[in-house]
Amino acid sequence: MMATSKKMLDEPGEIEMLLPWHAAGTLNARDARRVEEALARDPALARQYAVIREEYAETIHLNESLGAPSVRAMQKLFAAIDGEPVRKPSPASRVSTGIAQFFASLSPRTLAWSATAAVFALLLQAGVIGTVLLGGKTYQTASLSVNERPAAKLTRDLAAGGTPPRALVRFAPDAKMSDINALLDNYQATVVGGANGLFRLQFGSKSMSKDEVTGLMGKLRGEKIVSLAESAP
Amino acid sequence: MQVLYGRHHVRVFRFGLRLVRNEQIAEDLISEVFLDVWRQAGKFEGRSAVSTWLLAITRFKALSALRRRKDAELDDEAANAIEDSSDDPEVSVQKKDTSEALRKCLTALSADHREIVDLVYYHEKSVEEVAQIVGIPENTVKTRLFYARKKLAELLKAAGIERGWP
Numbered sequence: 001m002m003a004t005s006k007k008m009l010d011e012p013g014e015i016e017m018l019l020p021w022h023a024a025g026t027l028n029a030r031d032a033r034r035v036e037e038a039l040a041r042d043p044a045l046a047r048q049y050a051v052i053r054e055e056y057a058e059t060i061h062l063n064e065s066l067g068a069p070s071v072r073a074m075q076k077l078f079a080a081i082d083g084e085p086v087r088k089p090s091p092a093s094r095v096s097t098g099i100a101q102f103f104a105s106l107s108p109r110t111l112a113w114s115a116t117a118a119v120f121a122l123l124l125q126a127g128v129i130g131t132v133l134l135g136g137k138t139y140q141t142a143s144l145s146v147n148e149r150p151a152a153k154l155t156r157d158l159a160a161g162g163t164p165p166r167a168l169v170r171f172a173p174d175a176k177m178s179d180i181n182a183l184l185d186n187y188q189a190t191v192v193g194g195a196n197g198l199f200r201l202q203f204g205s206k207s208m209s210k211d212e213v214t215g216l217m218g219k220l221r222g223e224k225i226v227s228l229a230e231s232a233p
Numbered sequence: 234m235q236v237l238y239g240r241h242h243v244r245v246f247r248f249g250l251r252l253v254r255n256e257q258i259a260e261d262l263i264s265e266v267f268l269d270v271w272r273q274a275g276k277f278e279g280r281s282a283v284s285t286w287l288l289a290i291t292r293f294k295a296l297s298a299l300r301r302r303k304d305a306e307l308d309d310e311a312a313n314a315i316e317d318s319s320d321d322p323e324v325s326v327q328k329k330d331t332s333e334a335l336r337k338c339l340t341a342l343s344a345d346h347r348e349i350v351d352l353v354y355y356h357e358k359s360v361e362e363v364a365q366i367v368g369i370p371e372n373t374v375k376t377r378l379f380y381a382r383k384k385l386a387e388l389l390k391a392a393g394i395e396r397g398w399p
Contacts, residue, residue, distance in 0.1 A: 017375040020382070026359045051398045055382065058335040059354035065336075069246040073260040074238065080268050081234070181239050191235050 019049050023056045071175050075199075082193060162207030167217060168198050168232045175225035183223060187216075200232060238267055241284060244356065245291050251351055252295035252344060262298060266290050281365055288356060289366045292348070331394055338388040346381035353378055 015038040021027045022035040039046050171180055184190065184201070193200035203216060213231055220229035242263055249266075250259035269290055270277075277286055339350065352358045352366060364371045386399055 012376065012379045017379050020353050020378055021360060024354055024357050026353075026357050048398045051386075051396050052382070054331070054335065054396070055339075055350070055385065056354045058332055059339055059350055061332070062336045062339055063247050063251070063351060063355040066247045066250050068243045069260045069263055073242070073246070073263050076261075077238065077264040077267050080264060081271055084268075084271070177239070177242065184235075 016045065016048065019045070019052050020056070023049070023052045068177055071171055071173070071177065071180065074177065074180075078191065078193070078199065164205055165203050165208045165213045165216060166192065166232045167201050167203070167220065168228070168230045169201050169220065169226055170198050170228035172225045172227045179225045183225060187220070198228075234267070234271055237270065237283070241287050242267070244284065245287055248288055248351060248356065249291050249295050251347055252292065253298055258298050258302075262291060262294050265294050269294075281362065284356070285358065285362045285365055288352070288358070292366060331389075331396070334389060334392050334394050335385075338385050338392065341388055342381060342384060345377065346384055349374065349378050350381050350385075 015035055018027060018031055018035055022032060027035065039049055187201075188204045189201045191199050192202045208216065217229050217231050220226050223229075245266055246259055246263050249262040250256060253259055253262065266287060270287065277283070339347070342350065348367065349363065352363045358366065360371050360374050363374045367374065369377070383399060386396065389396060
């Protein structure tokens with residue numbers, strides 16, 4: 001009997017068990033309100049909650065003191081990703097592969113006849129649609145025709161869409177992840193590959209002139225956490 | 234992948250380190266965890282937070298790593314480093330400073346208790362999320378944390394620190 005009573009006394013109450021989540025702020029609104037009300041009317045529970053707040057703060061302190069992993073972990077990860085085999089095709093690509101295999105299985109003569117028939121069918125369809133919809137009328141659109149587009153603009157567009165510069169970069173062994181992330185942000189760079197401790201970085205989304213790339217490499221080499229930076233294709 | 238790694242790798246590392254208690258293994262763990270994520274990205278169903286998914290993978294990998302180490306018949310010294318190295322807080326906790334004593338006793342908890350305390354307090358996981366990560370019912374999550382806290386209080390008491398609970 002005594003043991004049973006003692007066991008019952010040892011059993012935690014429902015609200016009592018929720019206190020740690022209340023301290024961490026991860027309870028839903030309903031439970032948080034229930035805990036608040038219980039804390040307001042039960043001083044023993046409030047004392048326990050104060051103890052929990054200490055535990056909460058010290059657990060965070062302890063975990064924060066554990067530091068961060070070295071850059072080696074990231075290098076190992078990206079090297080492993082580079083070594084991954086080509087991924088299995090998705091269901092959609094399997095369907096398209098199946099269609100391609102079906103056409104590949106046809107003889108050249110059958111394929112040629114099928115293609116010719118398909119072209120005729122398309123031309124016929126286009127003719128019918130054109131006759132029905134246009135009915136001989138002409139339309140003027142608000143957009144400029146391609147002929148009116150200045151050649152210079154086209155050249156600029158092509159330049160803007162060129163390949164952004166890339167570089168092979170090795171970070172200093174003591175470089176911290178936070179520093180590397182900050183550098184990537186500053187240079188608007190993304191890691192596009194890497195192996196054996198070298199990372200292939202891409203800078204921005206636009207191409208740069210040769211001088212600009214040279215300047216960029218020089219600036220990179222001046223960074224404390226960069227031990228090597230070479231322009232790469 | 235870079236963004237995901239940048240955002241989560243520190244917490245994944247710390248969670249792994251608290252479980253395996255070895256920096257080298259914890260670093261290897263994070264590479265394995267994110268490589269798995271890279272391979273299984275299509276399997277993530279979005280029903281839980283990414284961090285919950287990552288921590289669940291980390292936990293699984295950490296336990297596997299610990300099993301591998303045990304299978305390799307570690308010498309006693311190394312085994313002590315993985316298992317509870319501070320069963321005697323009276324010896325390990327020298328200072329009367331409550332904060333420091335608390336941190337030492339948090340380290341001295343069993344792996345099950347350390348894990349649940351970290352998930353709730355540091356990783357700020359809800360009851361449901363902890364249940365998902367650890368793979369136990371929600372009620373067990375609540376009682377396990379309660380008994381982890383009780384054990385913590387016992388360790389502190391043994392170290393001469395009374396906090397008025399239990």
